[in-house]
Amino acid sequence: MDALSDVLKTVQLQGAVYLNAEFTAPWCIRGELGLQSVRGRLAGADHVAFFHFLTEGACKVRHVDSGEVREAAAGDLILFPQEGRHLMGTDLQLAPMEREASVEPLPGAAPEMFQMCHGGGGAPTRFICGYLALSRSAFRPLLEALPAMICVHMGDGPAAAMMRELFRAGVRESLARGPGASSTLAKVADLLFVEALRRYMEQLPPGGKGWLAAARDPQVGRALALLHNAPSRAWTVDELAREVALSRSSLADRFTSLVGEPPMQYLTRWRLALAAQMLRGGREPVARIAEKCAYESEAAFSRAFKREFGVPPASWRRLEPGENS
Numbered sequence: 054m055d056a057l058s059d060v061l062k063t064v065q066l067q068g069a070v071y072l073n074a075e076f077t078a079p080w081c082i083r084g085e086l087g088l089q090s091v092r093g094r095l096a097g098a099d100h101v102a103f104f105h106f107l108t109e110g111a112c113k114v115r116h117v118d119s120g121e122v123r124e125a126a127a128g129d130l131i132l133f134p135q136e137g138r139h140l141m142g143t144d145l146q147l148a149p150m151e152r153e154a155s156v157e158p159l160p161g162a163a164p165e166m167f168q169m170c171h172g173g174g175g176a177p178t179r180f181i182c183g184y185l186a187l188s189r190s191a192f193r194p195l196l197e198a199l200p201a202m203i204c205v206h207m208g209d210g211p212a213a214a215m216m217r218e219l220f221r222a223g224v225r226e227s228l229a230r231g232p233g234a235s236s237t238l239a240k241v242a243d244l245l246f247v248e249a250l251r252r253y254m255e256q257l258p259p260g261g262k263g264w265l266a267a268a269r270d271p272q273v274g275r276a277l278a279l280l281h282n283a284p285s286r287a288w289t290v291d292e293l294a295r296e297v298a299l300s301r302s303s304l305a306d307r308f309t310s311l312v313g314e315p316p317m318q319y320l321t322r323w324r325l326a327l328a329a330q331m332l333r334g335g336r337e338p339v340a341r342i343a344e345k346c347a348y349e350s351e352a353a354f355s356r357a358f359k360r361e362f363g364v365p366p367a368s369w370r371r372l373e374p375g376e377n378s
Contacts, residue, residue, distance in 0.1 A: 056268045056277035057195075057250065071238065072182040074105070076112075077172030081142030081149045084114075084133065100189035100196075103182060104132040104249065105141070106207075106220055110178030115140045116202045123204045128213065132203040132249045134196055143178065181220050185242045190329035190362070194322070195250075198264035205252040219245055267311035272297045276308060280320050284327060285347045290316055325361045328354070332370045339366045 076082070111126040117138035122145070125131055133139065140149055150171060169182065189196065207213035219241050254265055267273045275297045280288065293316055294304040308316045324346040331342045343354030343366075358366045 056274055056281055057254070057265075072169050072184075073179075074169040074182050075172075075177055075179050076142070076170070077177050078143045078175030079147060080172035080178075081140060081145055081147035082171060083149045084139035084141055100135075100187050101184055102132070102134050102187060102246075103184045104130055104245070105180045105182050106130050106216075106245075107178065107180045108220075109180075110176060112141055112143055112178050113145050114202065114204070115145050119201060121202060123202065125204055128207050128209075130205050130207055130216070130245075130249050132205075132246075132253075133201065134199040134203070135201060139202065143176075183242055183245065185246060186239075188330060188333070190326050190333075193326055194264055194319075199250075199253075203249065203253050205249055205256070207252075216245065216248055262311055262313070264312060267308070270307070270311060272299050272304065273308050273311050276304060276316060277312075277319075280316070280323060284320065284324050285345055287347065288317070288320060321357065322361065325358055328358060328366070329362060329369060332366055342366070 105125075107125055107127050107129050109127055111124065113122060113124050114131055115122045117140065123131070142149070207216050222241055254269060257265060257269070268277060276293050279293060279296055290305055291301050294301045297304060299307070305315060308319075312319055314322075328342050328346045331337060331345070332339070339355070340351045343351045346354065348354035348357070355365050358369070362369055364372070
């Protein structure tokens with residue numbers, strides 16, 4: 054398994070909320086609008102990412118912090134891995150709507166499906182919004198590598214057709230209110246999220262740095278995959294270098310240059326991320342989790358965990374998601 058697949062497998066999107074949105078020209082809104090309306094329906098999430106898939110019309114998107122502006126049209130997917138501030142609209146010079154956009158349940162629809170409406174009554178821009186609940190602790194290696202805003206064009210090929218069908222499936226499932234709807238919606242969101250990241254990685258220029266560039270690198274990507282697939286193994290840099298057919302120094306230098314930290318330091322953080330997941334997801338004793346994460350004693354594990362997350366394992370388990378992430 055490759056490193057990206059392994060991280061995404063561990064992320065395990067925990068829920069999804071879909072909104073049908075229709076804004077009519079001229080319009081401008083803050084990107085956070087509508088978020089609070091759905092946050093309560095993603096109970097237990099410590100992080101929410103979201104996306105907009107344009108099905109009709111066009112708009113501009115500006116990330117407030119970076120100032121980056123992108124133009125999006127039908128068939129584009131705009132992904133915000135973090136809850137950053139951004140503006141969307143046909144005219145970004147307009148004063149953005151300050152109150153929260155009207156978000157109402159669709160007549161006869163499941164609780165996961167809403168309709169958001171706003172605008173001046175002109176040409177419409179229609180899109181489907183998706184709010185994705187995930188674990189920030191497990192997602193950290195990838196989350197830290199992603200930009201604040203990703204815009205990918207889905208095109209007209211088989212993958213684009215699959216994406217459009219997934220969106221339609223999400224809408225149908227939301228409307229059907231059948232057994233297992235929440236699980237199905239999360240899986241649909243999972244597939245959409247993975248496809249967006251794959252397309253973004255394909256667009257990255259050669260010679261870049263960061264976790265995504267490392268995952269694409271033949272040797273470092275293989276090293277990442279090995280660490281992710283067997284985190285409890287007593288890895289050394291020498292052993293890892295042999296597995297990827299590099300010298301010890303070459304792997305250490307290349308890994309550190311791309312990822313931003315040495316292989317063993319990265320492995321420690323990944324083990325602790327997995328431990329954080331296990332603590333939140335079950336009742337297994339801390340000592341057993343420490344053993345699974347290759348720590349020789351519970352005390353050593355607790356010290357390392359507190360350095361990474363700010364609280365000891367037992368306290369982390371008691372915290373509500375989002376209180377310390």
